[in-house]
Amino acid sequence: MNETHELAKFVYETDFEDMPPDLIDEQRMFILDAIAAGFIGSQQPWTKMLVEMVRELSGKPEVSVINESWKADISRAALANGTMIGSFECEPLTGTHASGTVFPAVLAICEREHLDGKAFLNALCLGMEVSGRMSQTAVGLENPRGFHNPGTQGPFAAAAAVGKLYGFDQATLVNALGIAGSHAAGLVEFAWEGANTKRMHLGRASQLGLESALLAQKGFTGPSTVLEGRFGYYNAFSLPTDVSKLLEGLGKDWRIQPPSHKWYATHVTHQAVVHAIQEFKADHPFDPKSVTRIAIRGNERIMEDRHSVRDVQSVMGGQYSLPFATAVALTRDMSNPLVFNDEAVRDPVVRDLAQRVELIPVEGDSDGAMLNPEVILEIDGQSHTLTTSPWKGSAKNPMTWEDATEKFSRYAGLVIDKGQVSEIIEAIGDLDHASDMADIAKLVGTS
Numbered sequence: 001m002n003e004t005h006e007l008a009k010f011v012y013e014t015d016f017e018d019m020p021p022d023l024i025d026e027q028r029m030f031i032l033d034a035i036a037a038g039f040i041g042s043q044q045p046w047t048k049m050l051v052e053m054v055r056e057l058s059g060k061p062e063v064s065v066i067n068e069s070w071k072a073d074i075s076r077a078a079l080a081n082g083t084m085i086g087s088f089e090c091e092p093l094t095g096t097h098a099s100g101t102v103f104p105a106v107l108a109i110c111e112r113e114h115l116d117g118k119a120f121l122n123a124l125c126l127g128m129e130v131s132g133r134m135s136q137t138a139v140g141l142e143n144p145r146g147f148h149n150p151g152t153q154g155p156f157a158a159a160a161a162v163g164k165l166y167g168f169d170q171a172t173l174v175n176a177l178g179i180a181g182s183h184a185a186g187l188v189e190f191a192w193e194g195a196n197t198k199r200m201h202l203g204r205a206s207q208l209g210l211e212s213a214l215l216a217q218k219g220f221t222g223p224s225t226v227l228e229g230r231f232g233y234y235n236a237f238s239l240p241t242d243v244s245k246l247l248e249g250l251g252k253d254w255r256i257q258p259p260s261h262k263w264y265a266t267h268v269t270h271q272a273v274v275h276a277i278q279e280f281k282a283d284h285p286f287d288p289k290s291v292t293r294i295a296i297r298g299n300e301r302i303m304e305d306r307h308s309v310r311d312v313q314s315v316m317g318g319q320y321s322l323p324f325a326t327a328v329a330l331t332r333d334m335s336n337p338l339v340f341n342d343e344a345v346r347d348p349v350v351r352d353l354a355q356r357v358e359l360i361p362v363e364g365d366s367d368g369a370m371l372n373p374e375v376i377l378e379i380d381g382q383s384h385t386l387t388t389s390p391w392k393g394s395a396k397n398p399m400t401w402e403d404a405t406e407k408f409s410r411y412a413g414l415v416i417d418k419g420q421v422s423e424i425i426e427a428i429g430d431l432d433h434a435s436d437m438a439d440i441a442k443l444v445g446t447s
Contacts, residue, residue, distance in 0.1 A: 003228045003246050007130060008173035010250050011160045016122040018251070024432060026094070026259045027121055029404035032428050033092040033261055034085050034099035035066070035444055036411040040265070040337055041087030042067035043415060046196040046316075050203070054080045063111040064445040067415060071445075074108040078158070078210050081107065081444075082203030086150070089319040090337050090411065091202075092393075093260040093268055095128030096135035100202025101154030102127035102161050105210040109165045110437035117434030119165060125256070127161025132255035134227075137246045140239035142188055143304050147237050151186020151201035156233075158209025159216075166217060176213045178222020181233055183208035191306035194317020261393030263407070265337035266325040269302040273322065275391040276375050277329040280384065288331045288349055290380045295358035296326065298373025303359045310354050318345050326375075327353035338414060401429070 041047050051068065054076045061071035066084045071077070085091045086100035095102065102124060110120045134153040141147050159180040163173045186201040216222070227233045228243045264274045273296060296303075302322055309321045318324040319340060327350045332339040344350055375386035390397035399407070405425050412421050420443065427440045434440055 001244060001247065002225065003243055004177055004224055004226050004232075005170070005174055006247050006250070007133075007160075007227070008170050008177060011126050011130065011164055011173055012168070012170045014122075014126060014251060016118040019122065019125055020254065020257075023125060023254060023257060024121055025401075026257070027125060028428050028431055029261070029399055029401060030092050030094050030099065030259060031103065031124075031431065032404050032408045032425065034103050035424060035428075036408045037086075037088065037091035037099065038066040038081060038084040038444065039412045039415040040090055041084035041199075043338070044087050044199075044315075046199050047084050047087045049196075050083050050200060051080050063108045064441045066444045067446060069446045074112055075207050075211055077108045078104040079203040079207035082206035083200050084203075086202030087199045088265055088337060088340075089267060089316075090262055090265040093262065095131040095157070095256045097150035097154065097202055098124075098128040098131045098157055098256075101150055101205040101209065102131060102157045104203065104206040105158040106161050106165065107437070107441055108210065109162055111441035112438075113165070114436050114438050115165060117431045117437060117440075120434075120437050121432055123161040123164040126164050127157040128256045129254060130160045131157035133246050133250075134233070136255055137241055137243060138234065138238040139241040141237050143306065145237065145239065146188050148186035148188050148190075148198065148201050151205050152184040152237055153233075154202060154205025155180035155183040155209035155212060156227075158206050159212040160209075162210050162213035163216065166213065168213070168216065172216050174224050175220065175222045176216035178224060178226040179212035179215050179220060180209050181222065181226035183212060184233065184237065188306060190316070191320055192309060194309075194312060194314035194320065196314075196316065198316060198320075258395040258398060259393075260395060261399055263392045264329075264334045265340050266319045266328075266334075267307065267322075269307060270322050270325040271391040271394065272373055272388040273298075273302075273326055273375055274329040274334055276386040276388040277326065278334055280377070280386050281330075284379075284384070286379050288353065291330060291353060291377060292381065293358070293376065293378035293383075294326060294330070294353065294356060295360055295376040296322065296373055297360040297362055297376070299363075300361040302373060303361055308359060310357075312345060312351075312354065315340060315342060315345055321354070322359065323354045323357035324350070326357050327351070335410065336414070337411060 059073040063077045081104035082100040091099040159176040163176045190198040312318045377384045
């Protein structure tokens with residue numbers, strides 16, 4: 001079967017009325033979480049470097065940039081906003097990082113074209129579904145192949161979403177996907193040094209996916225077998241896989257359900273461990289210097305080499321490392337994302353603890369092991385075994401709207417005032433009734 005054509009057909013034929021009501025409810029929380037991540041990301045030095053470049057190069061001032069008073073052209077706004085959202089390991093993961101790849105592109109087009117909330121939600125969900133399906137069909141793309149998933153599949157998802165907003169027919173959507181295939185990029189080599197490139201992959205995917213759709217709109221062509229072809233996406237990036245899985249249950253089984261959110265500013269595979277330590281500290285306060293042993297038992301998925309670097313040199317490296325994230329959680333209150341900073345990276349107590357974390361791989365279901373690893377702490381000679389539970393925002397402990405607004409207030413409130421926080425929450429809560437997304441998009445900037 002021609003998977004590229006079938007995926008384009010799905011995007012072309014699926015309208016807002018075809019979306020499950022609970023999916024739309026979930027997207028409100030997804031959007032709120034993505035915006036919160038963007039505000040946190042806007043404060044980071046690596047983001048400021050990229051935003052400075054965007055402002056220097058930007059063309060026509062068309063659309064809003066998160067936490068900035070100036071506007072950028074739609075392409076560079078997608079780059080800047082996507083980078084901000086993916087800049088601090090706290091963005092929602094539903095649709096495999098679609099918060100930083102699909103959402104910025106959709107927001108930019110909707111603001112420029114003054115589209116309504118239903119058009120926005122329709123395109124966002126479809127782009128996210130393309131993203132999720134592409135990710136779940138690939139095998140070994142990140143490990144052992146070494147490609148960064150959102151950087152490689154993100155352009156396809158953004159292109160599909162933008163094409164939906166512009167009402168592309170199936171053939172034009174096929175071209176948009178075909179063009180996006182030549183923009184698929186991103187290497188996991190950042191893991192060893194904690195390099196800044198990871199922060200940029202989501203924004204660049206959003207930008208290039210948006211541009212792919214605009215090129216297709218002008219008649220530019222791309223390969224119609226870009227996904228399944230001999231030199232297409234899955235043969236180039238993935239280990240051998242059954243590409244037909246890309247279409248299984250299409251339109252009925254939404255791969256972006258259940259939603260997936262982080263509660264802490266660290267890699268998703270570390271969330272359960274950090275959560276268990278946070279809960280233990282609340283009931284058993286202790287001096288981190290009194291910890292004599294730390295061990296984590298869980299599936300090797302959470303202990304891959306790229307997630308086990310101990311001699312961390314940057315915040316990004318620390319957020320990507322299980323031993324280091326564990327050490328930071330032992331020494332700081334992770335409910336505040338900004339405690340994962342340069343001071344934490346340099347802290348001799350943190351660095352010592354990270355070196356001593358024992359990683360004990362066990363056989364078992366990968367997802368279950370991510371949700372339920374075991375943490376062993378010895379403090380002043382007394383041993384404590386922490387049985388982890390699903391963190392808030394995971395599939396087995398989903399966020400409610402109240403959870404989402406509390407997290408948004410806690411995160412975004414570190415950057416913007418209470419009035420702006422309240423305005424954004426109110427606007428997103430009624431998003432499907434919005435008549436002009438430009439009014440909402442302007443809320444993420446500064447006046």
